[in-house]
Amino acid sequence: MKIAILSRNPELYSTHRLVVAAKERGHEVRVIDPLLCYMTIATQRPTIHYKGEELVDYNAIIPRIGASITFYGTAVVRQFEMMGVYSVNESVAISRSRDKLRSLQLLARKGIGLPVTGFAHSTKYTNDLISLAGGAPLVIKLLEGTQGVGVVLAETGKAAESVIEAFRGLKENILVQEFIKEAQGADLRCLVIGDKVVAAMKRQSKEGEFRSNLHRGGSATVARLTPSERATAVRAAKIMGLNVAGVDLLRSNHGPVVMEVNSSPGLEGIETATEKDVAGMIIQFVEKQARPGNTRTRGKG
Ligand SMILES: Nc1ncnc2c1ncn2[C@@H]1O[C@H](COP(=O)(O)OP(=O)(O)OP(=O)(O)O)[C@@H](O)[C@H]1O
Numbered sequence: 001m002k003i004a005i006l007s008r009n010p011e012l013y014s015t016h017r018l019v020v021a022a023k024e025r026g027h028e029v030r031v032i033d034p035l036l037c038y039m040t041i042a043t044q045r046p047t048i049h050y051k052g053e054e055l056v057d058y059n060a061i062i063p064r065i066g067a068s069i070t071f072y073g074t075a076v077v078r079q080f081e082m083m084g085v086y087s088v089n090e091s092v093a094i095s096r097s098r099d100k101l102r103s104l105q106l107l108a109r110k111g112i113g114l115p116v117t118g119f120a121h122s123t124k125y126t127n128d129l130i131s132l133a134g135g136a137p138l139v140i141k142l143l144e145g146t147q148g149v150g151v152v153l154a155e156t157g158k159a160a161e162s163v164i165e166a167f168r169g170l171k172e173n174i175l176v177q178e179f180i181k182e183a184q185g186a187d188l189r190c191l192v193i194g195d196k197v198v199a200a201m202k203r204q205s206k207e208g209e210f211r212s213n214l215h216r217g218g219s220a221t222v223a224r225l226t227p228s229e230r231a232t233a234v235r236a237a238k239i240m241g242l243n244v245a246g247v248d249l250l251r252s253n254h255g256p257v258v259m260e261v262n263s264s265p266g267l268e269g270i271e272t273a274t275e276k277d278v279a280g281m282i283i284q285f286v287e288k289q290a291r292p293g294n295t296r297t298r299g300k301g
């Protein structure tokens with residue numbers, strides 16, 4: 001097969017692993033920077049060009065679209081879909097997963113367990129928002145935060161009030177969430193491919209910290225999931241429409257709750273912690289699925 005990996009940097013661990021795995025399995029593979037693609041939008045024959053050359057005859061693409069280039073990156077994915085090229089994650093699903101509120105609303109509608117969550121943009125009714133989320137202790141998040149930055153634990157109502165008010169001053173969308181204390185500073189990253197969790201790791205925060213992000217000093221080990229955790233992760237990915245996803249769960253005393261579904265999950269942490277060849281499994285999945293036009297949307301939506 002001829003496979004394109006849409007990624008800005010061939011040296012990133014995940015990109016590199018996918019290239020190696022594809023070559024190992026006898027495929028022709030190329031890393032393409034989506035920001036350097038240019039395209040024609042025409043009724044008859046949409047085309048994609050890259051460094052002066054038209055990209056033709058690709059059987060499949062594997063998008064690794066970073067959050068900062070979602071808009072242009074998903075347009076490139078959509079163009080491939082319009083050309084009938086199979087994309088392991090489709091453009092609509094990637095866009096959907098990048099909108100945290102939309103994702104939580106979709107998951108809630110389908111009955112997936114979630115932490116009780118309130119969200120607001122600029123309400124002055126801080127105390128009402130706090131009580132809607134069940135009162136302190138609460139986790140307050142900036143919607144655009146990443147790697148644990150902008151995620152604050154407010155242990156008392158007073159603290160929650162001050163944090164919300166400070167965030168409101170930034171004119172950002174904020175999320176106010178039930179603190180899942182019983183998770184004890186750990187979360188689960190479940191790597192879903194198709195209808196299976198193929199690898200799972202537990203990230204444990206360092207002493208005195210509730211955020212388990214590896215960038216915040218957390219450590220990762222292989223996790224054994226319960227059947228209900230597996231089922232929740234698979235269903236969450238399916239609801240988002242993602243074939244490959246990193247689903248983050250917390251172990252709450254009302255069952256597994258989903259924090260986030262990531263459409264370009266990093267492979268380094270999970271391959272290291274579980275010693276599994278996740279990149280190889282993604283390529284195998286592509287082999288099984290990639291047929292011309294085998295996208296659900298063909299770029300529609
Ligand atoms: N409601 C909660 N209860 C308990 N712990 C939480 C809660 N929300 C977040 N955490 C902890 O804080 C960490 C960071 O939160 P979260 O994943 O929401 O933000 P982020 O990592 O900055 O964003 P993103 O995952 O979108 O990059 C989580 O991995 C988890 O360990």
Ligand SMILES: [Mg+2]
Nearest residue numbers: 147148248260
């Ligand atoms: Mg996170």
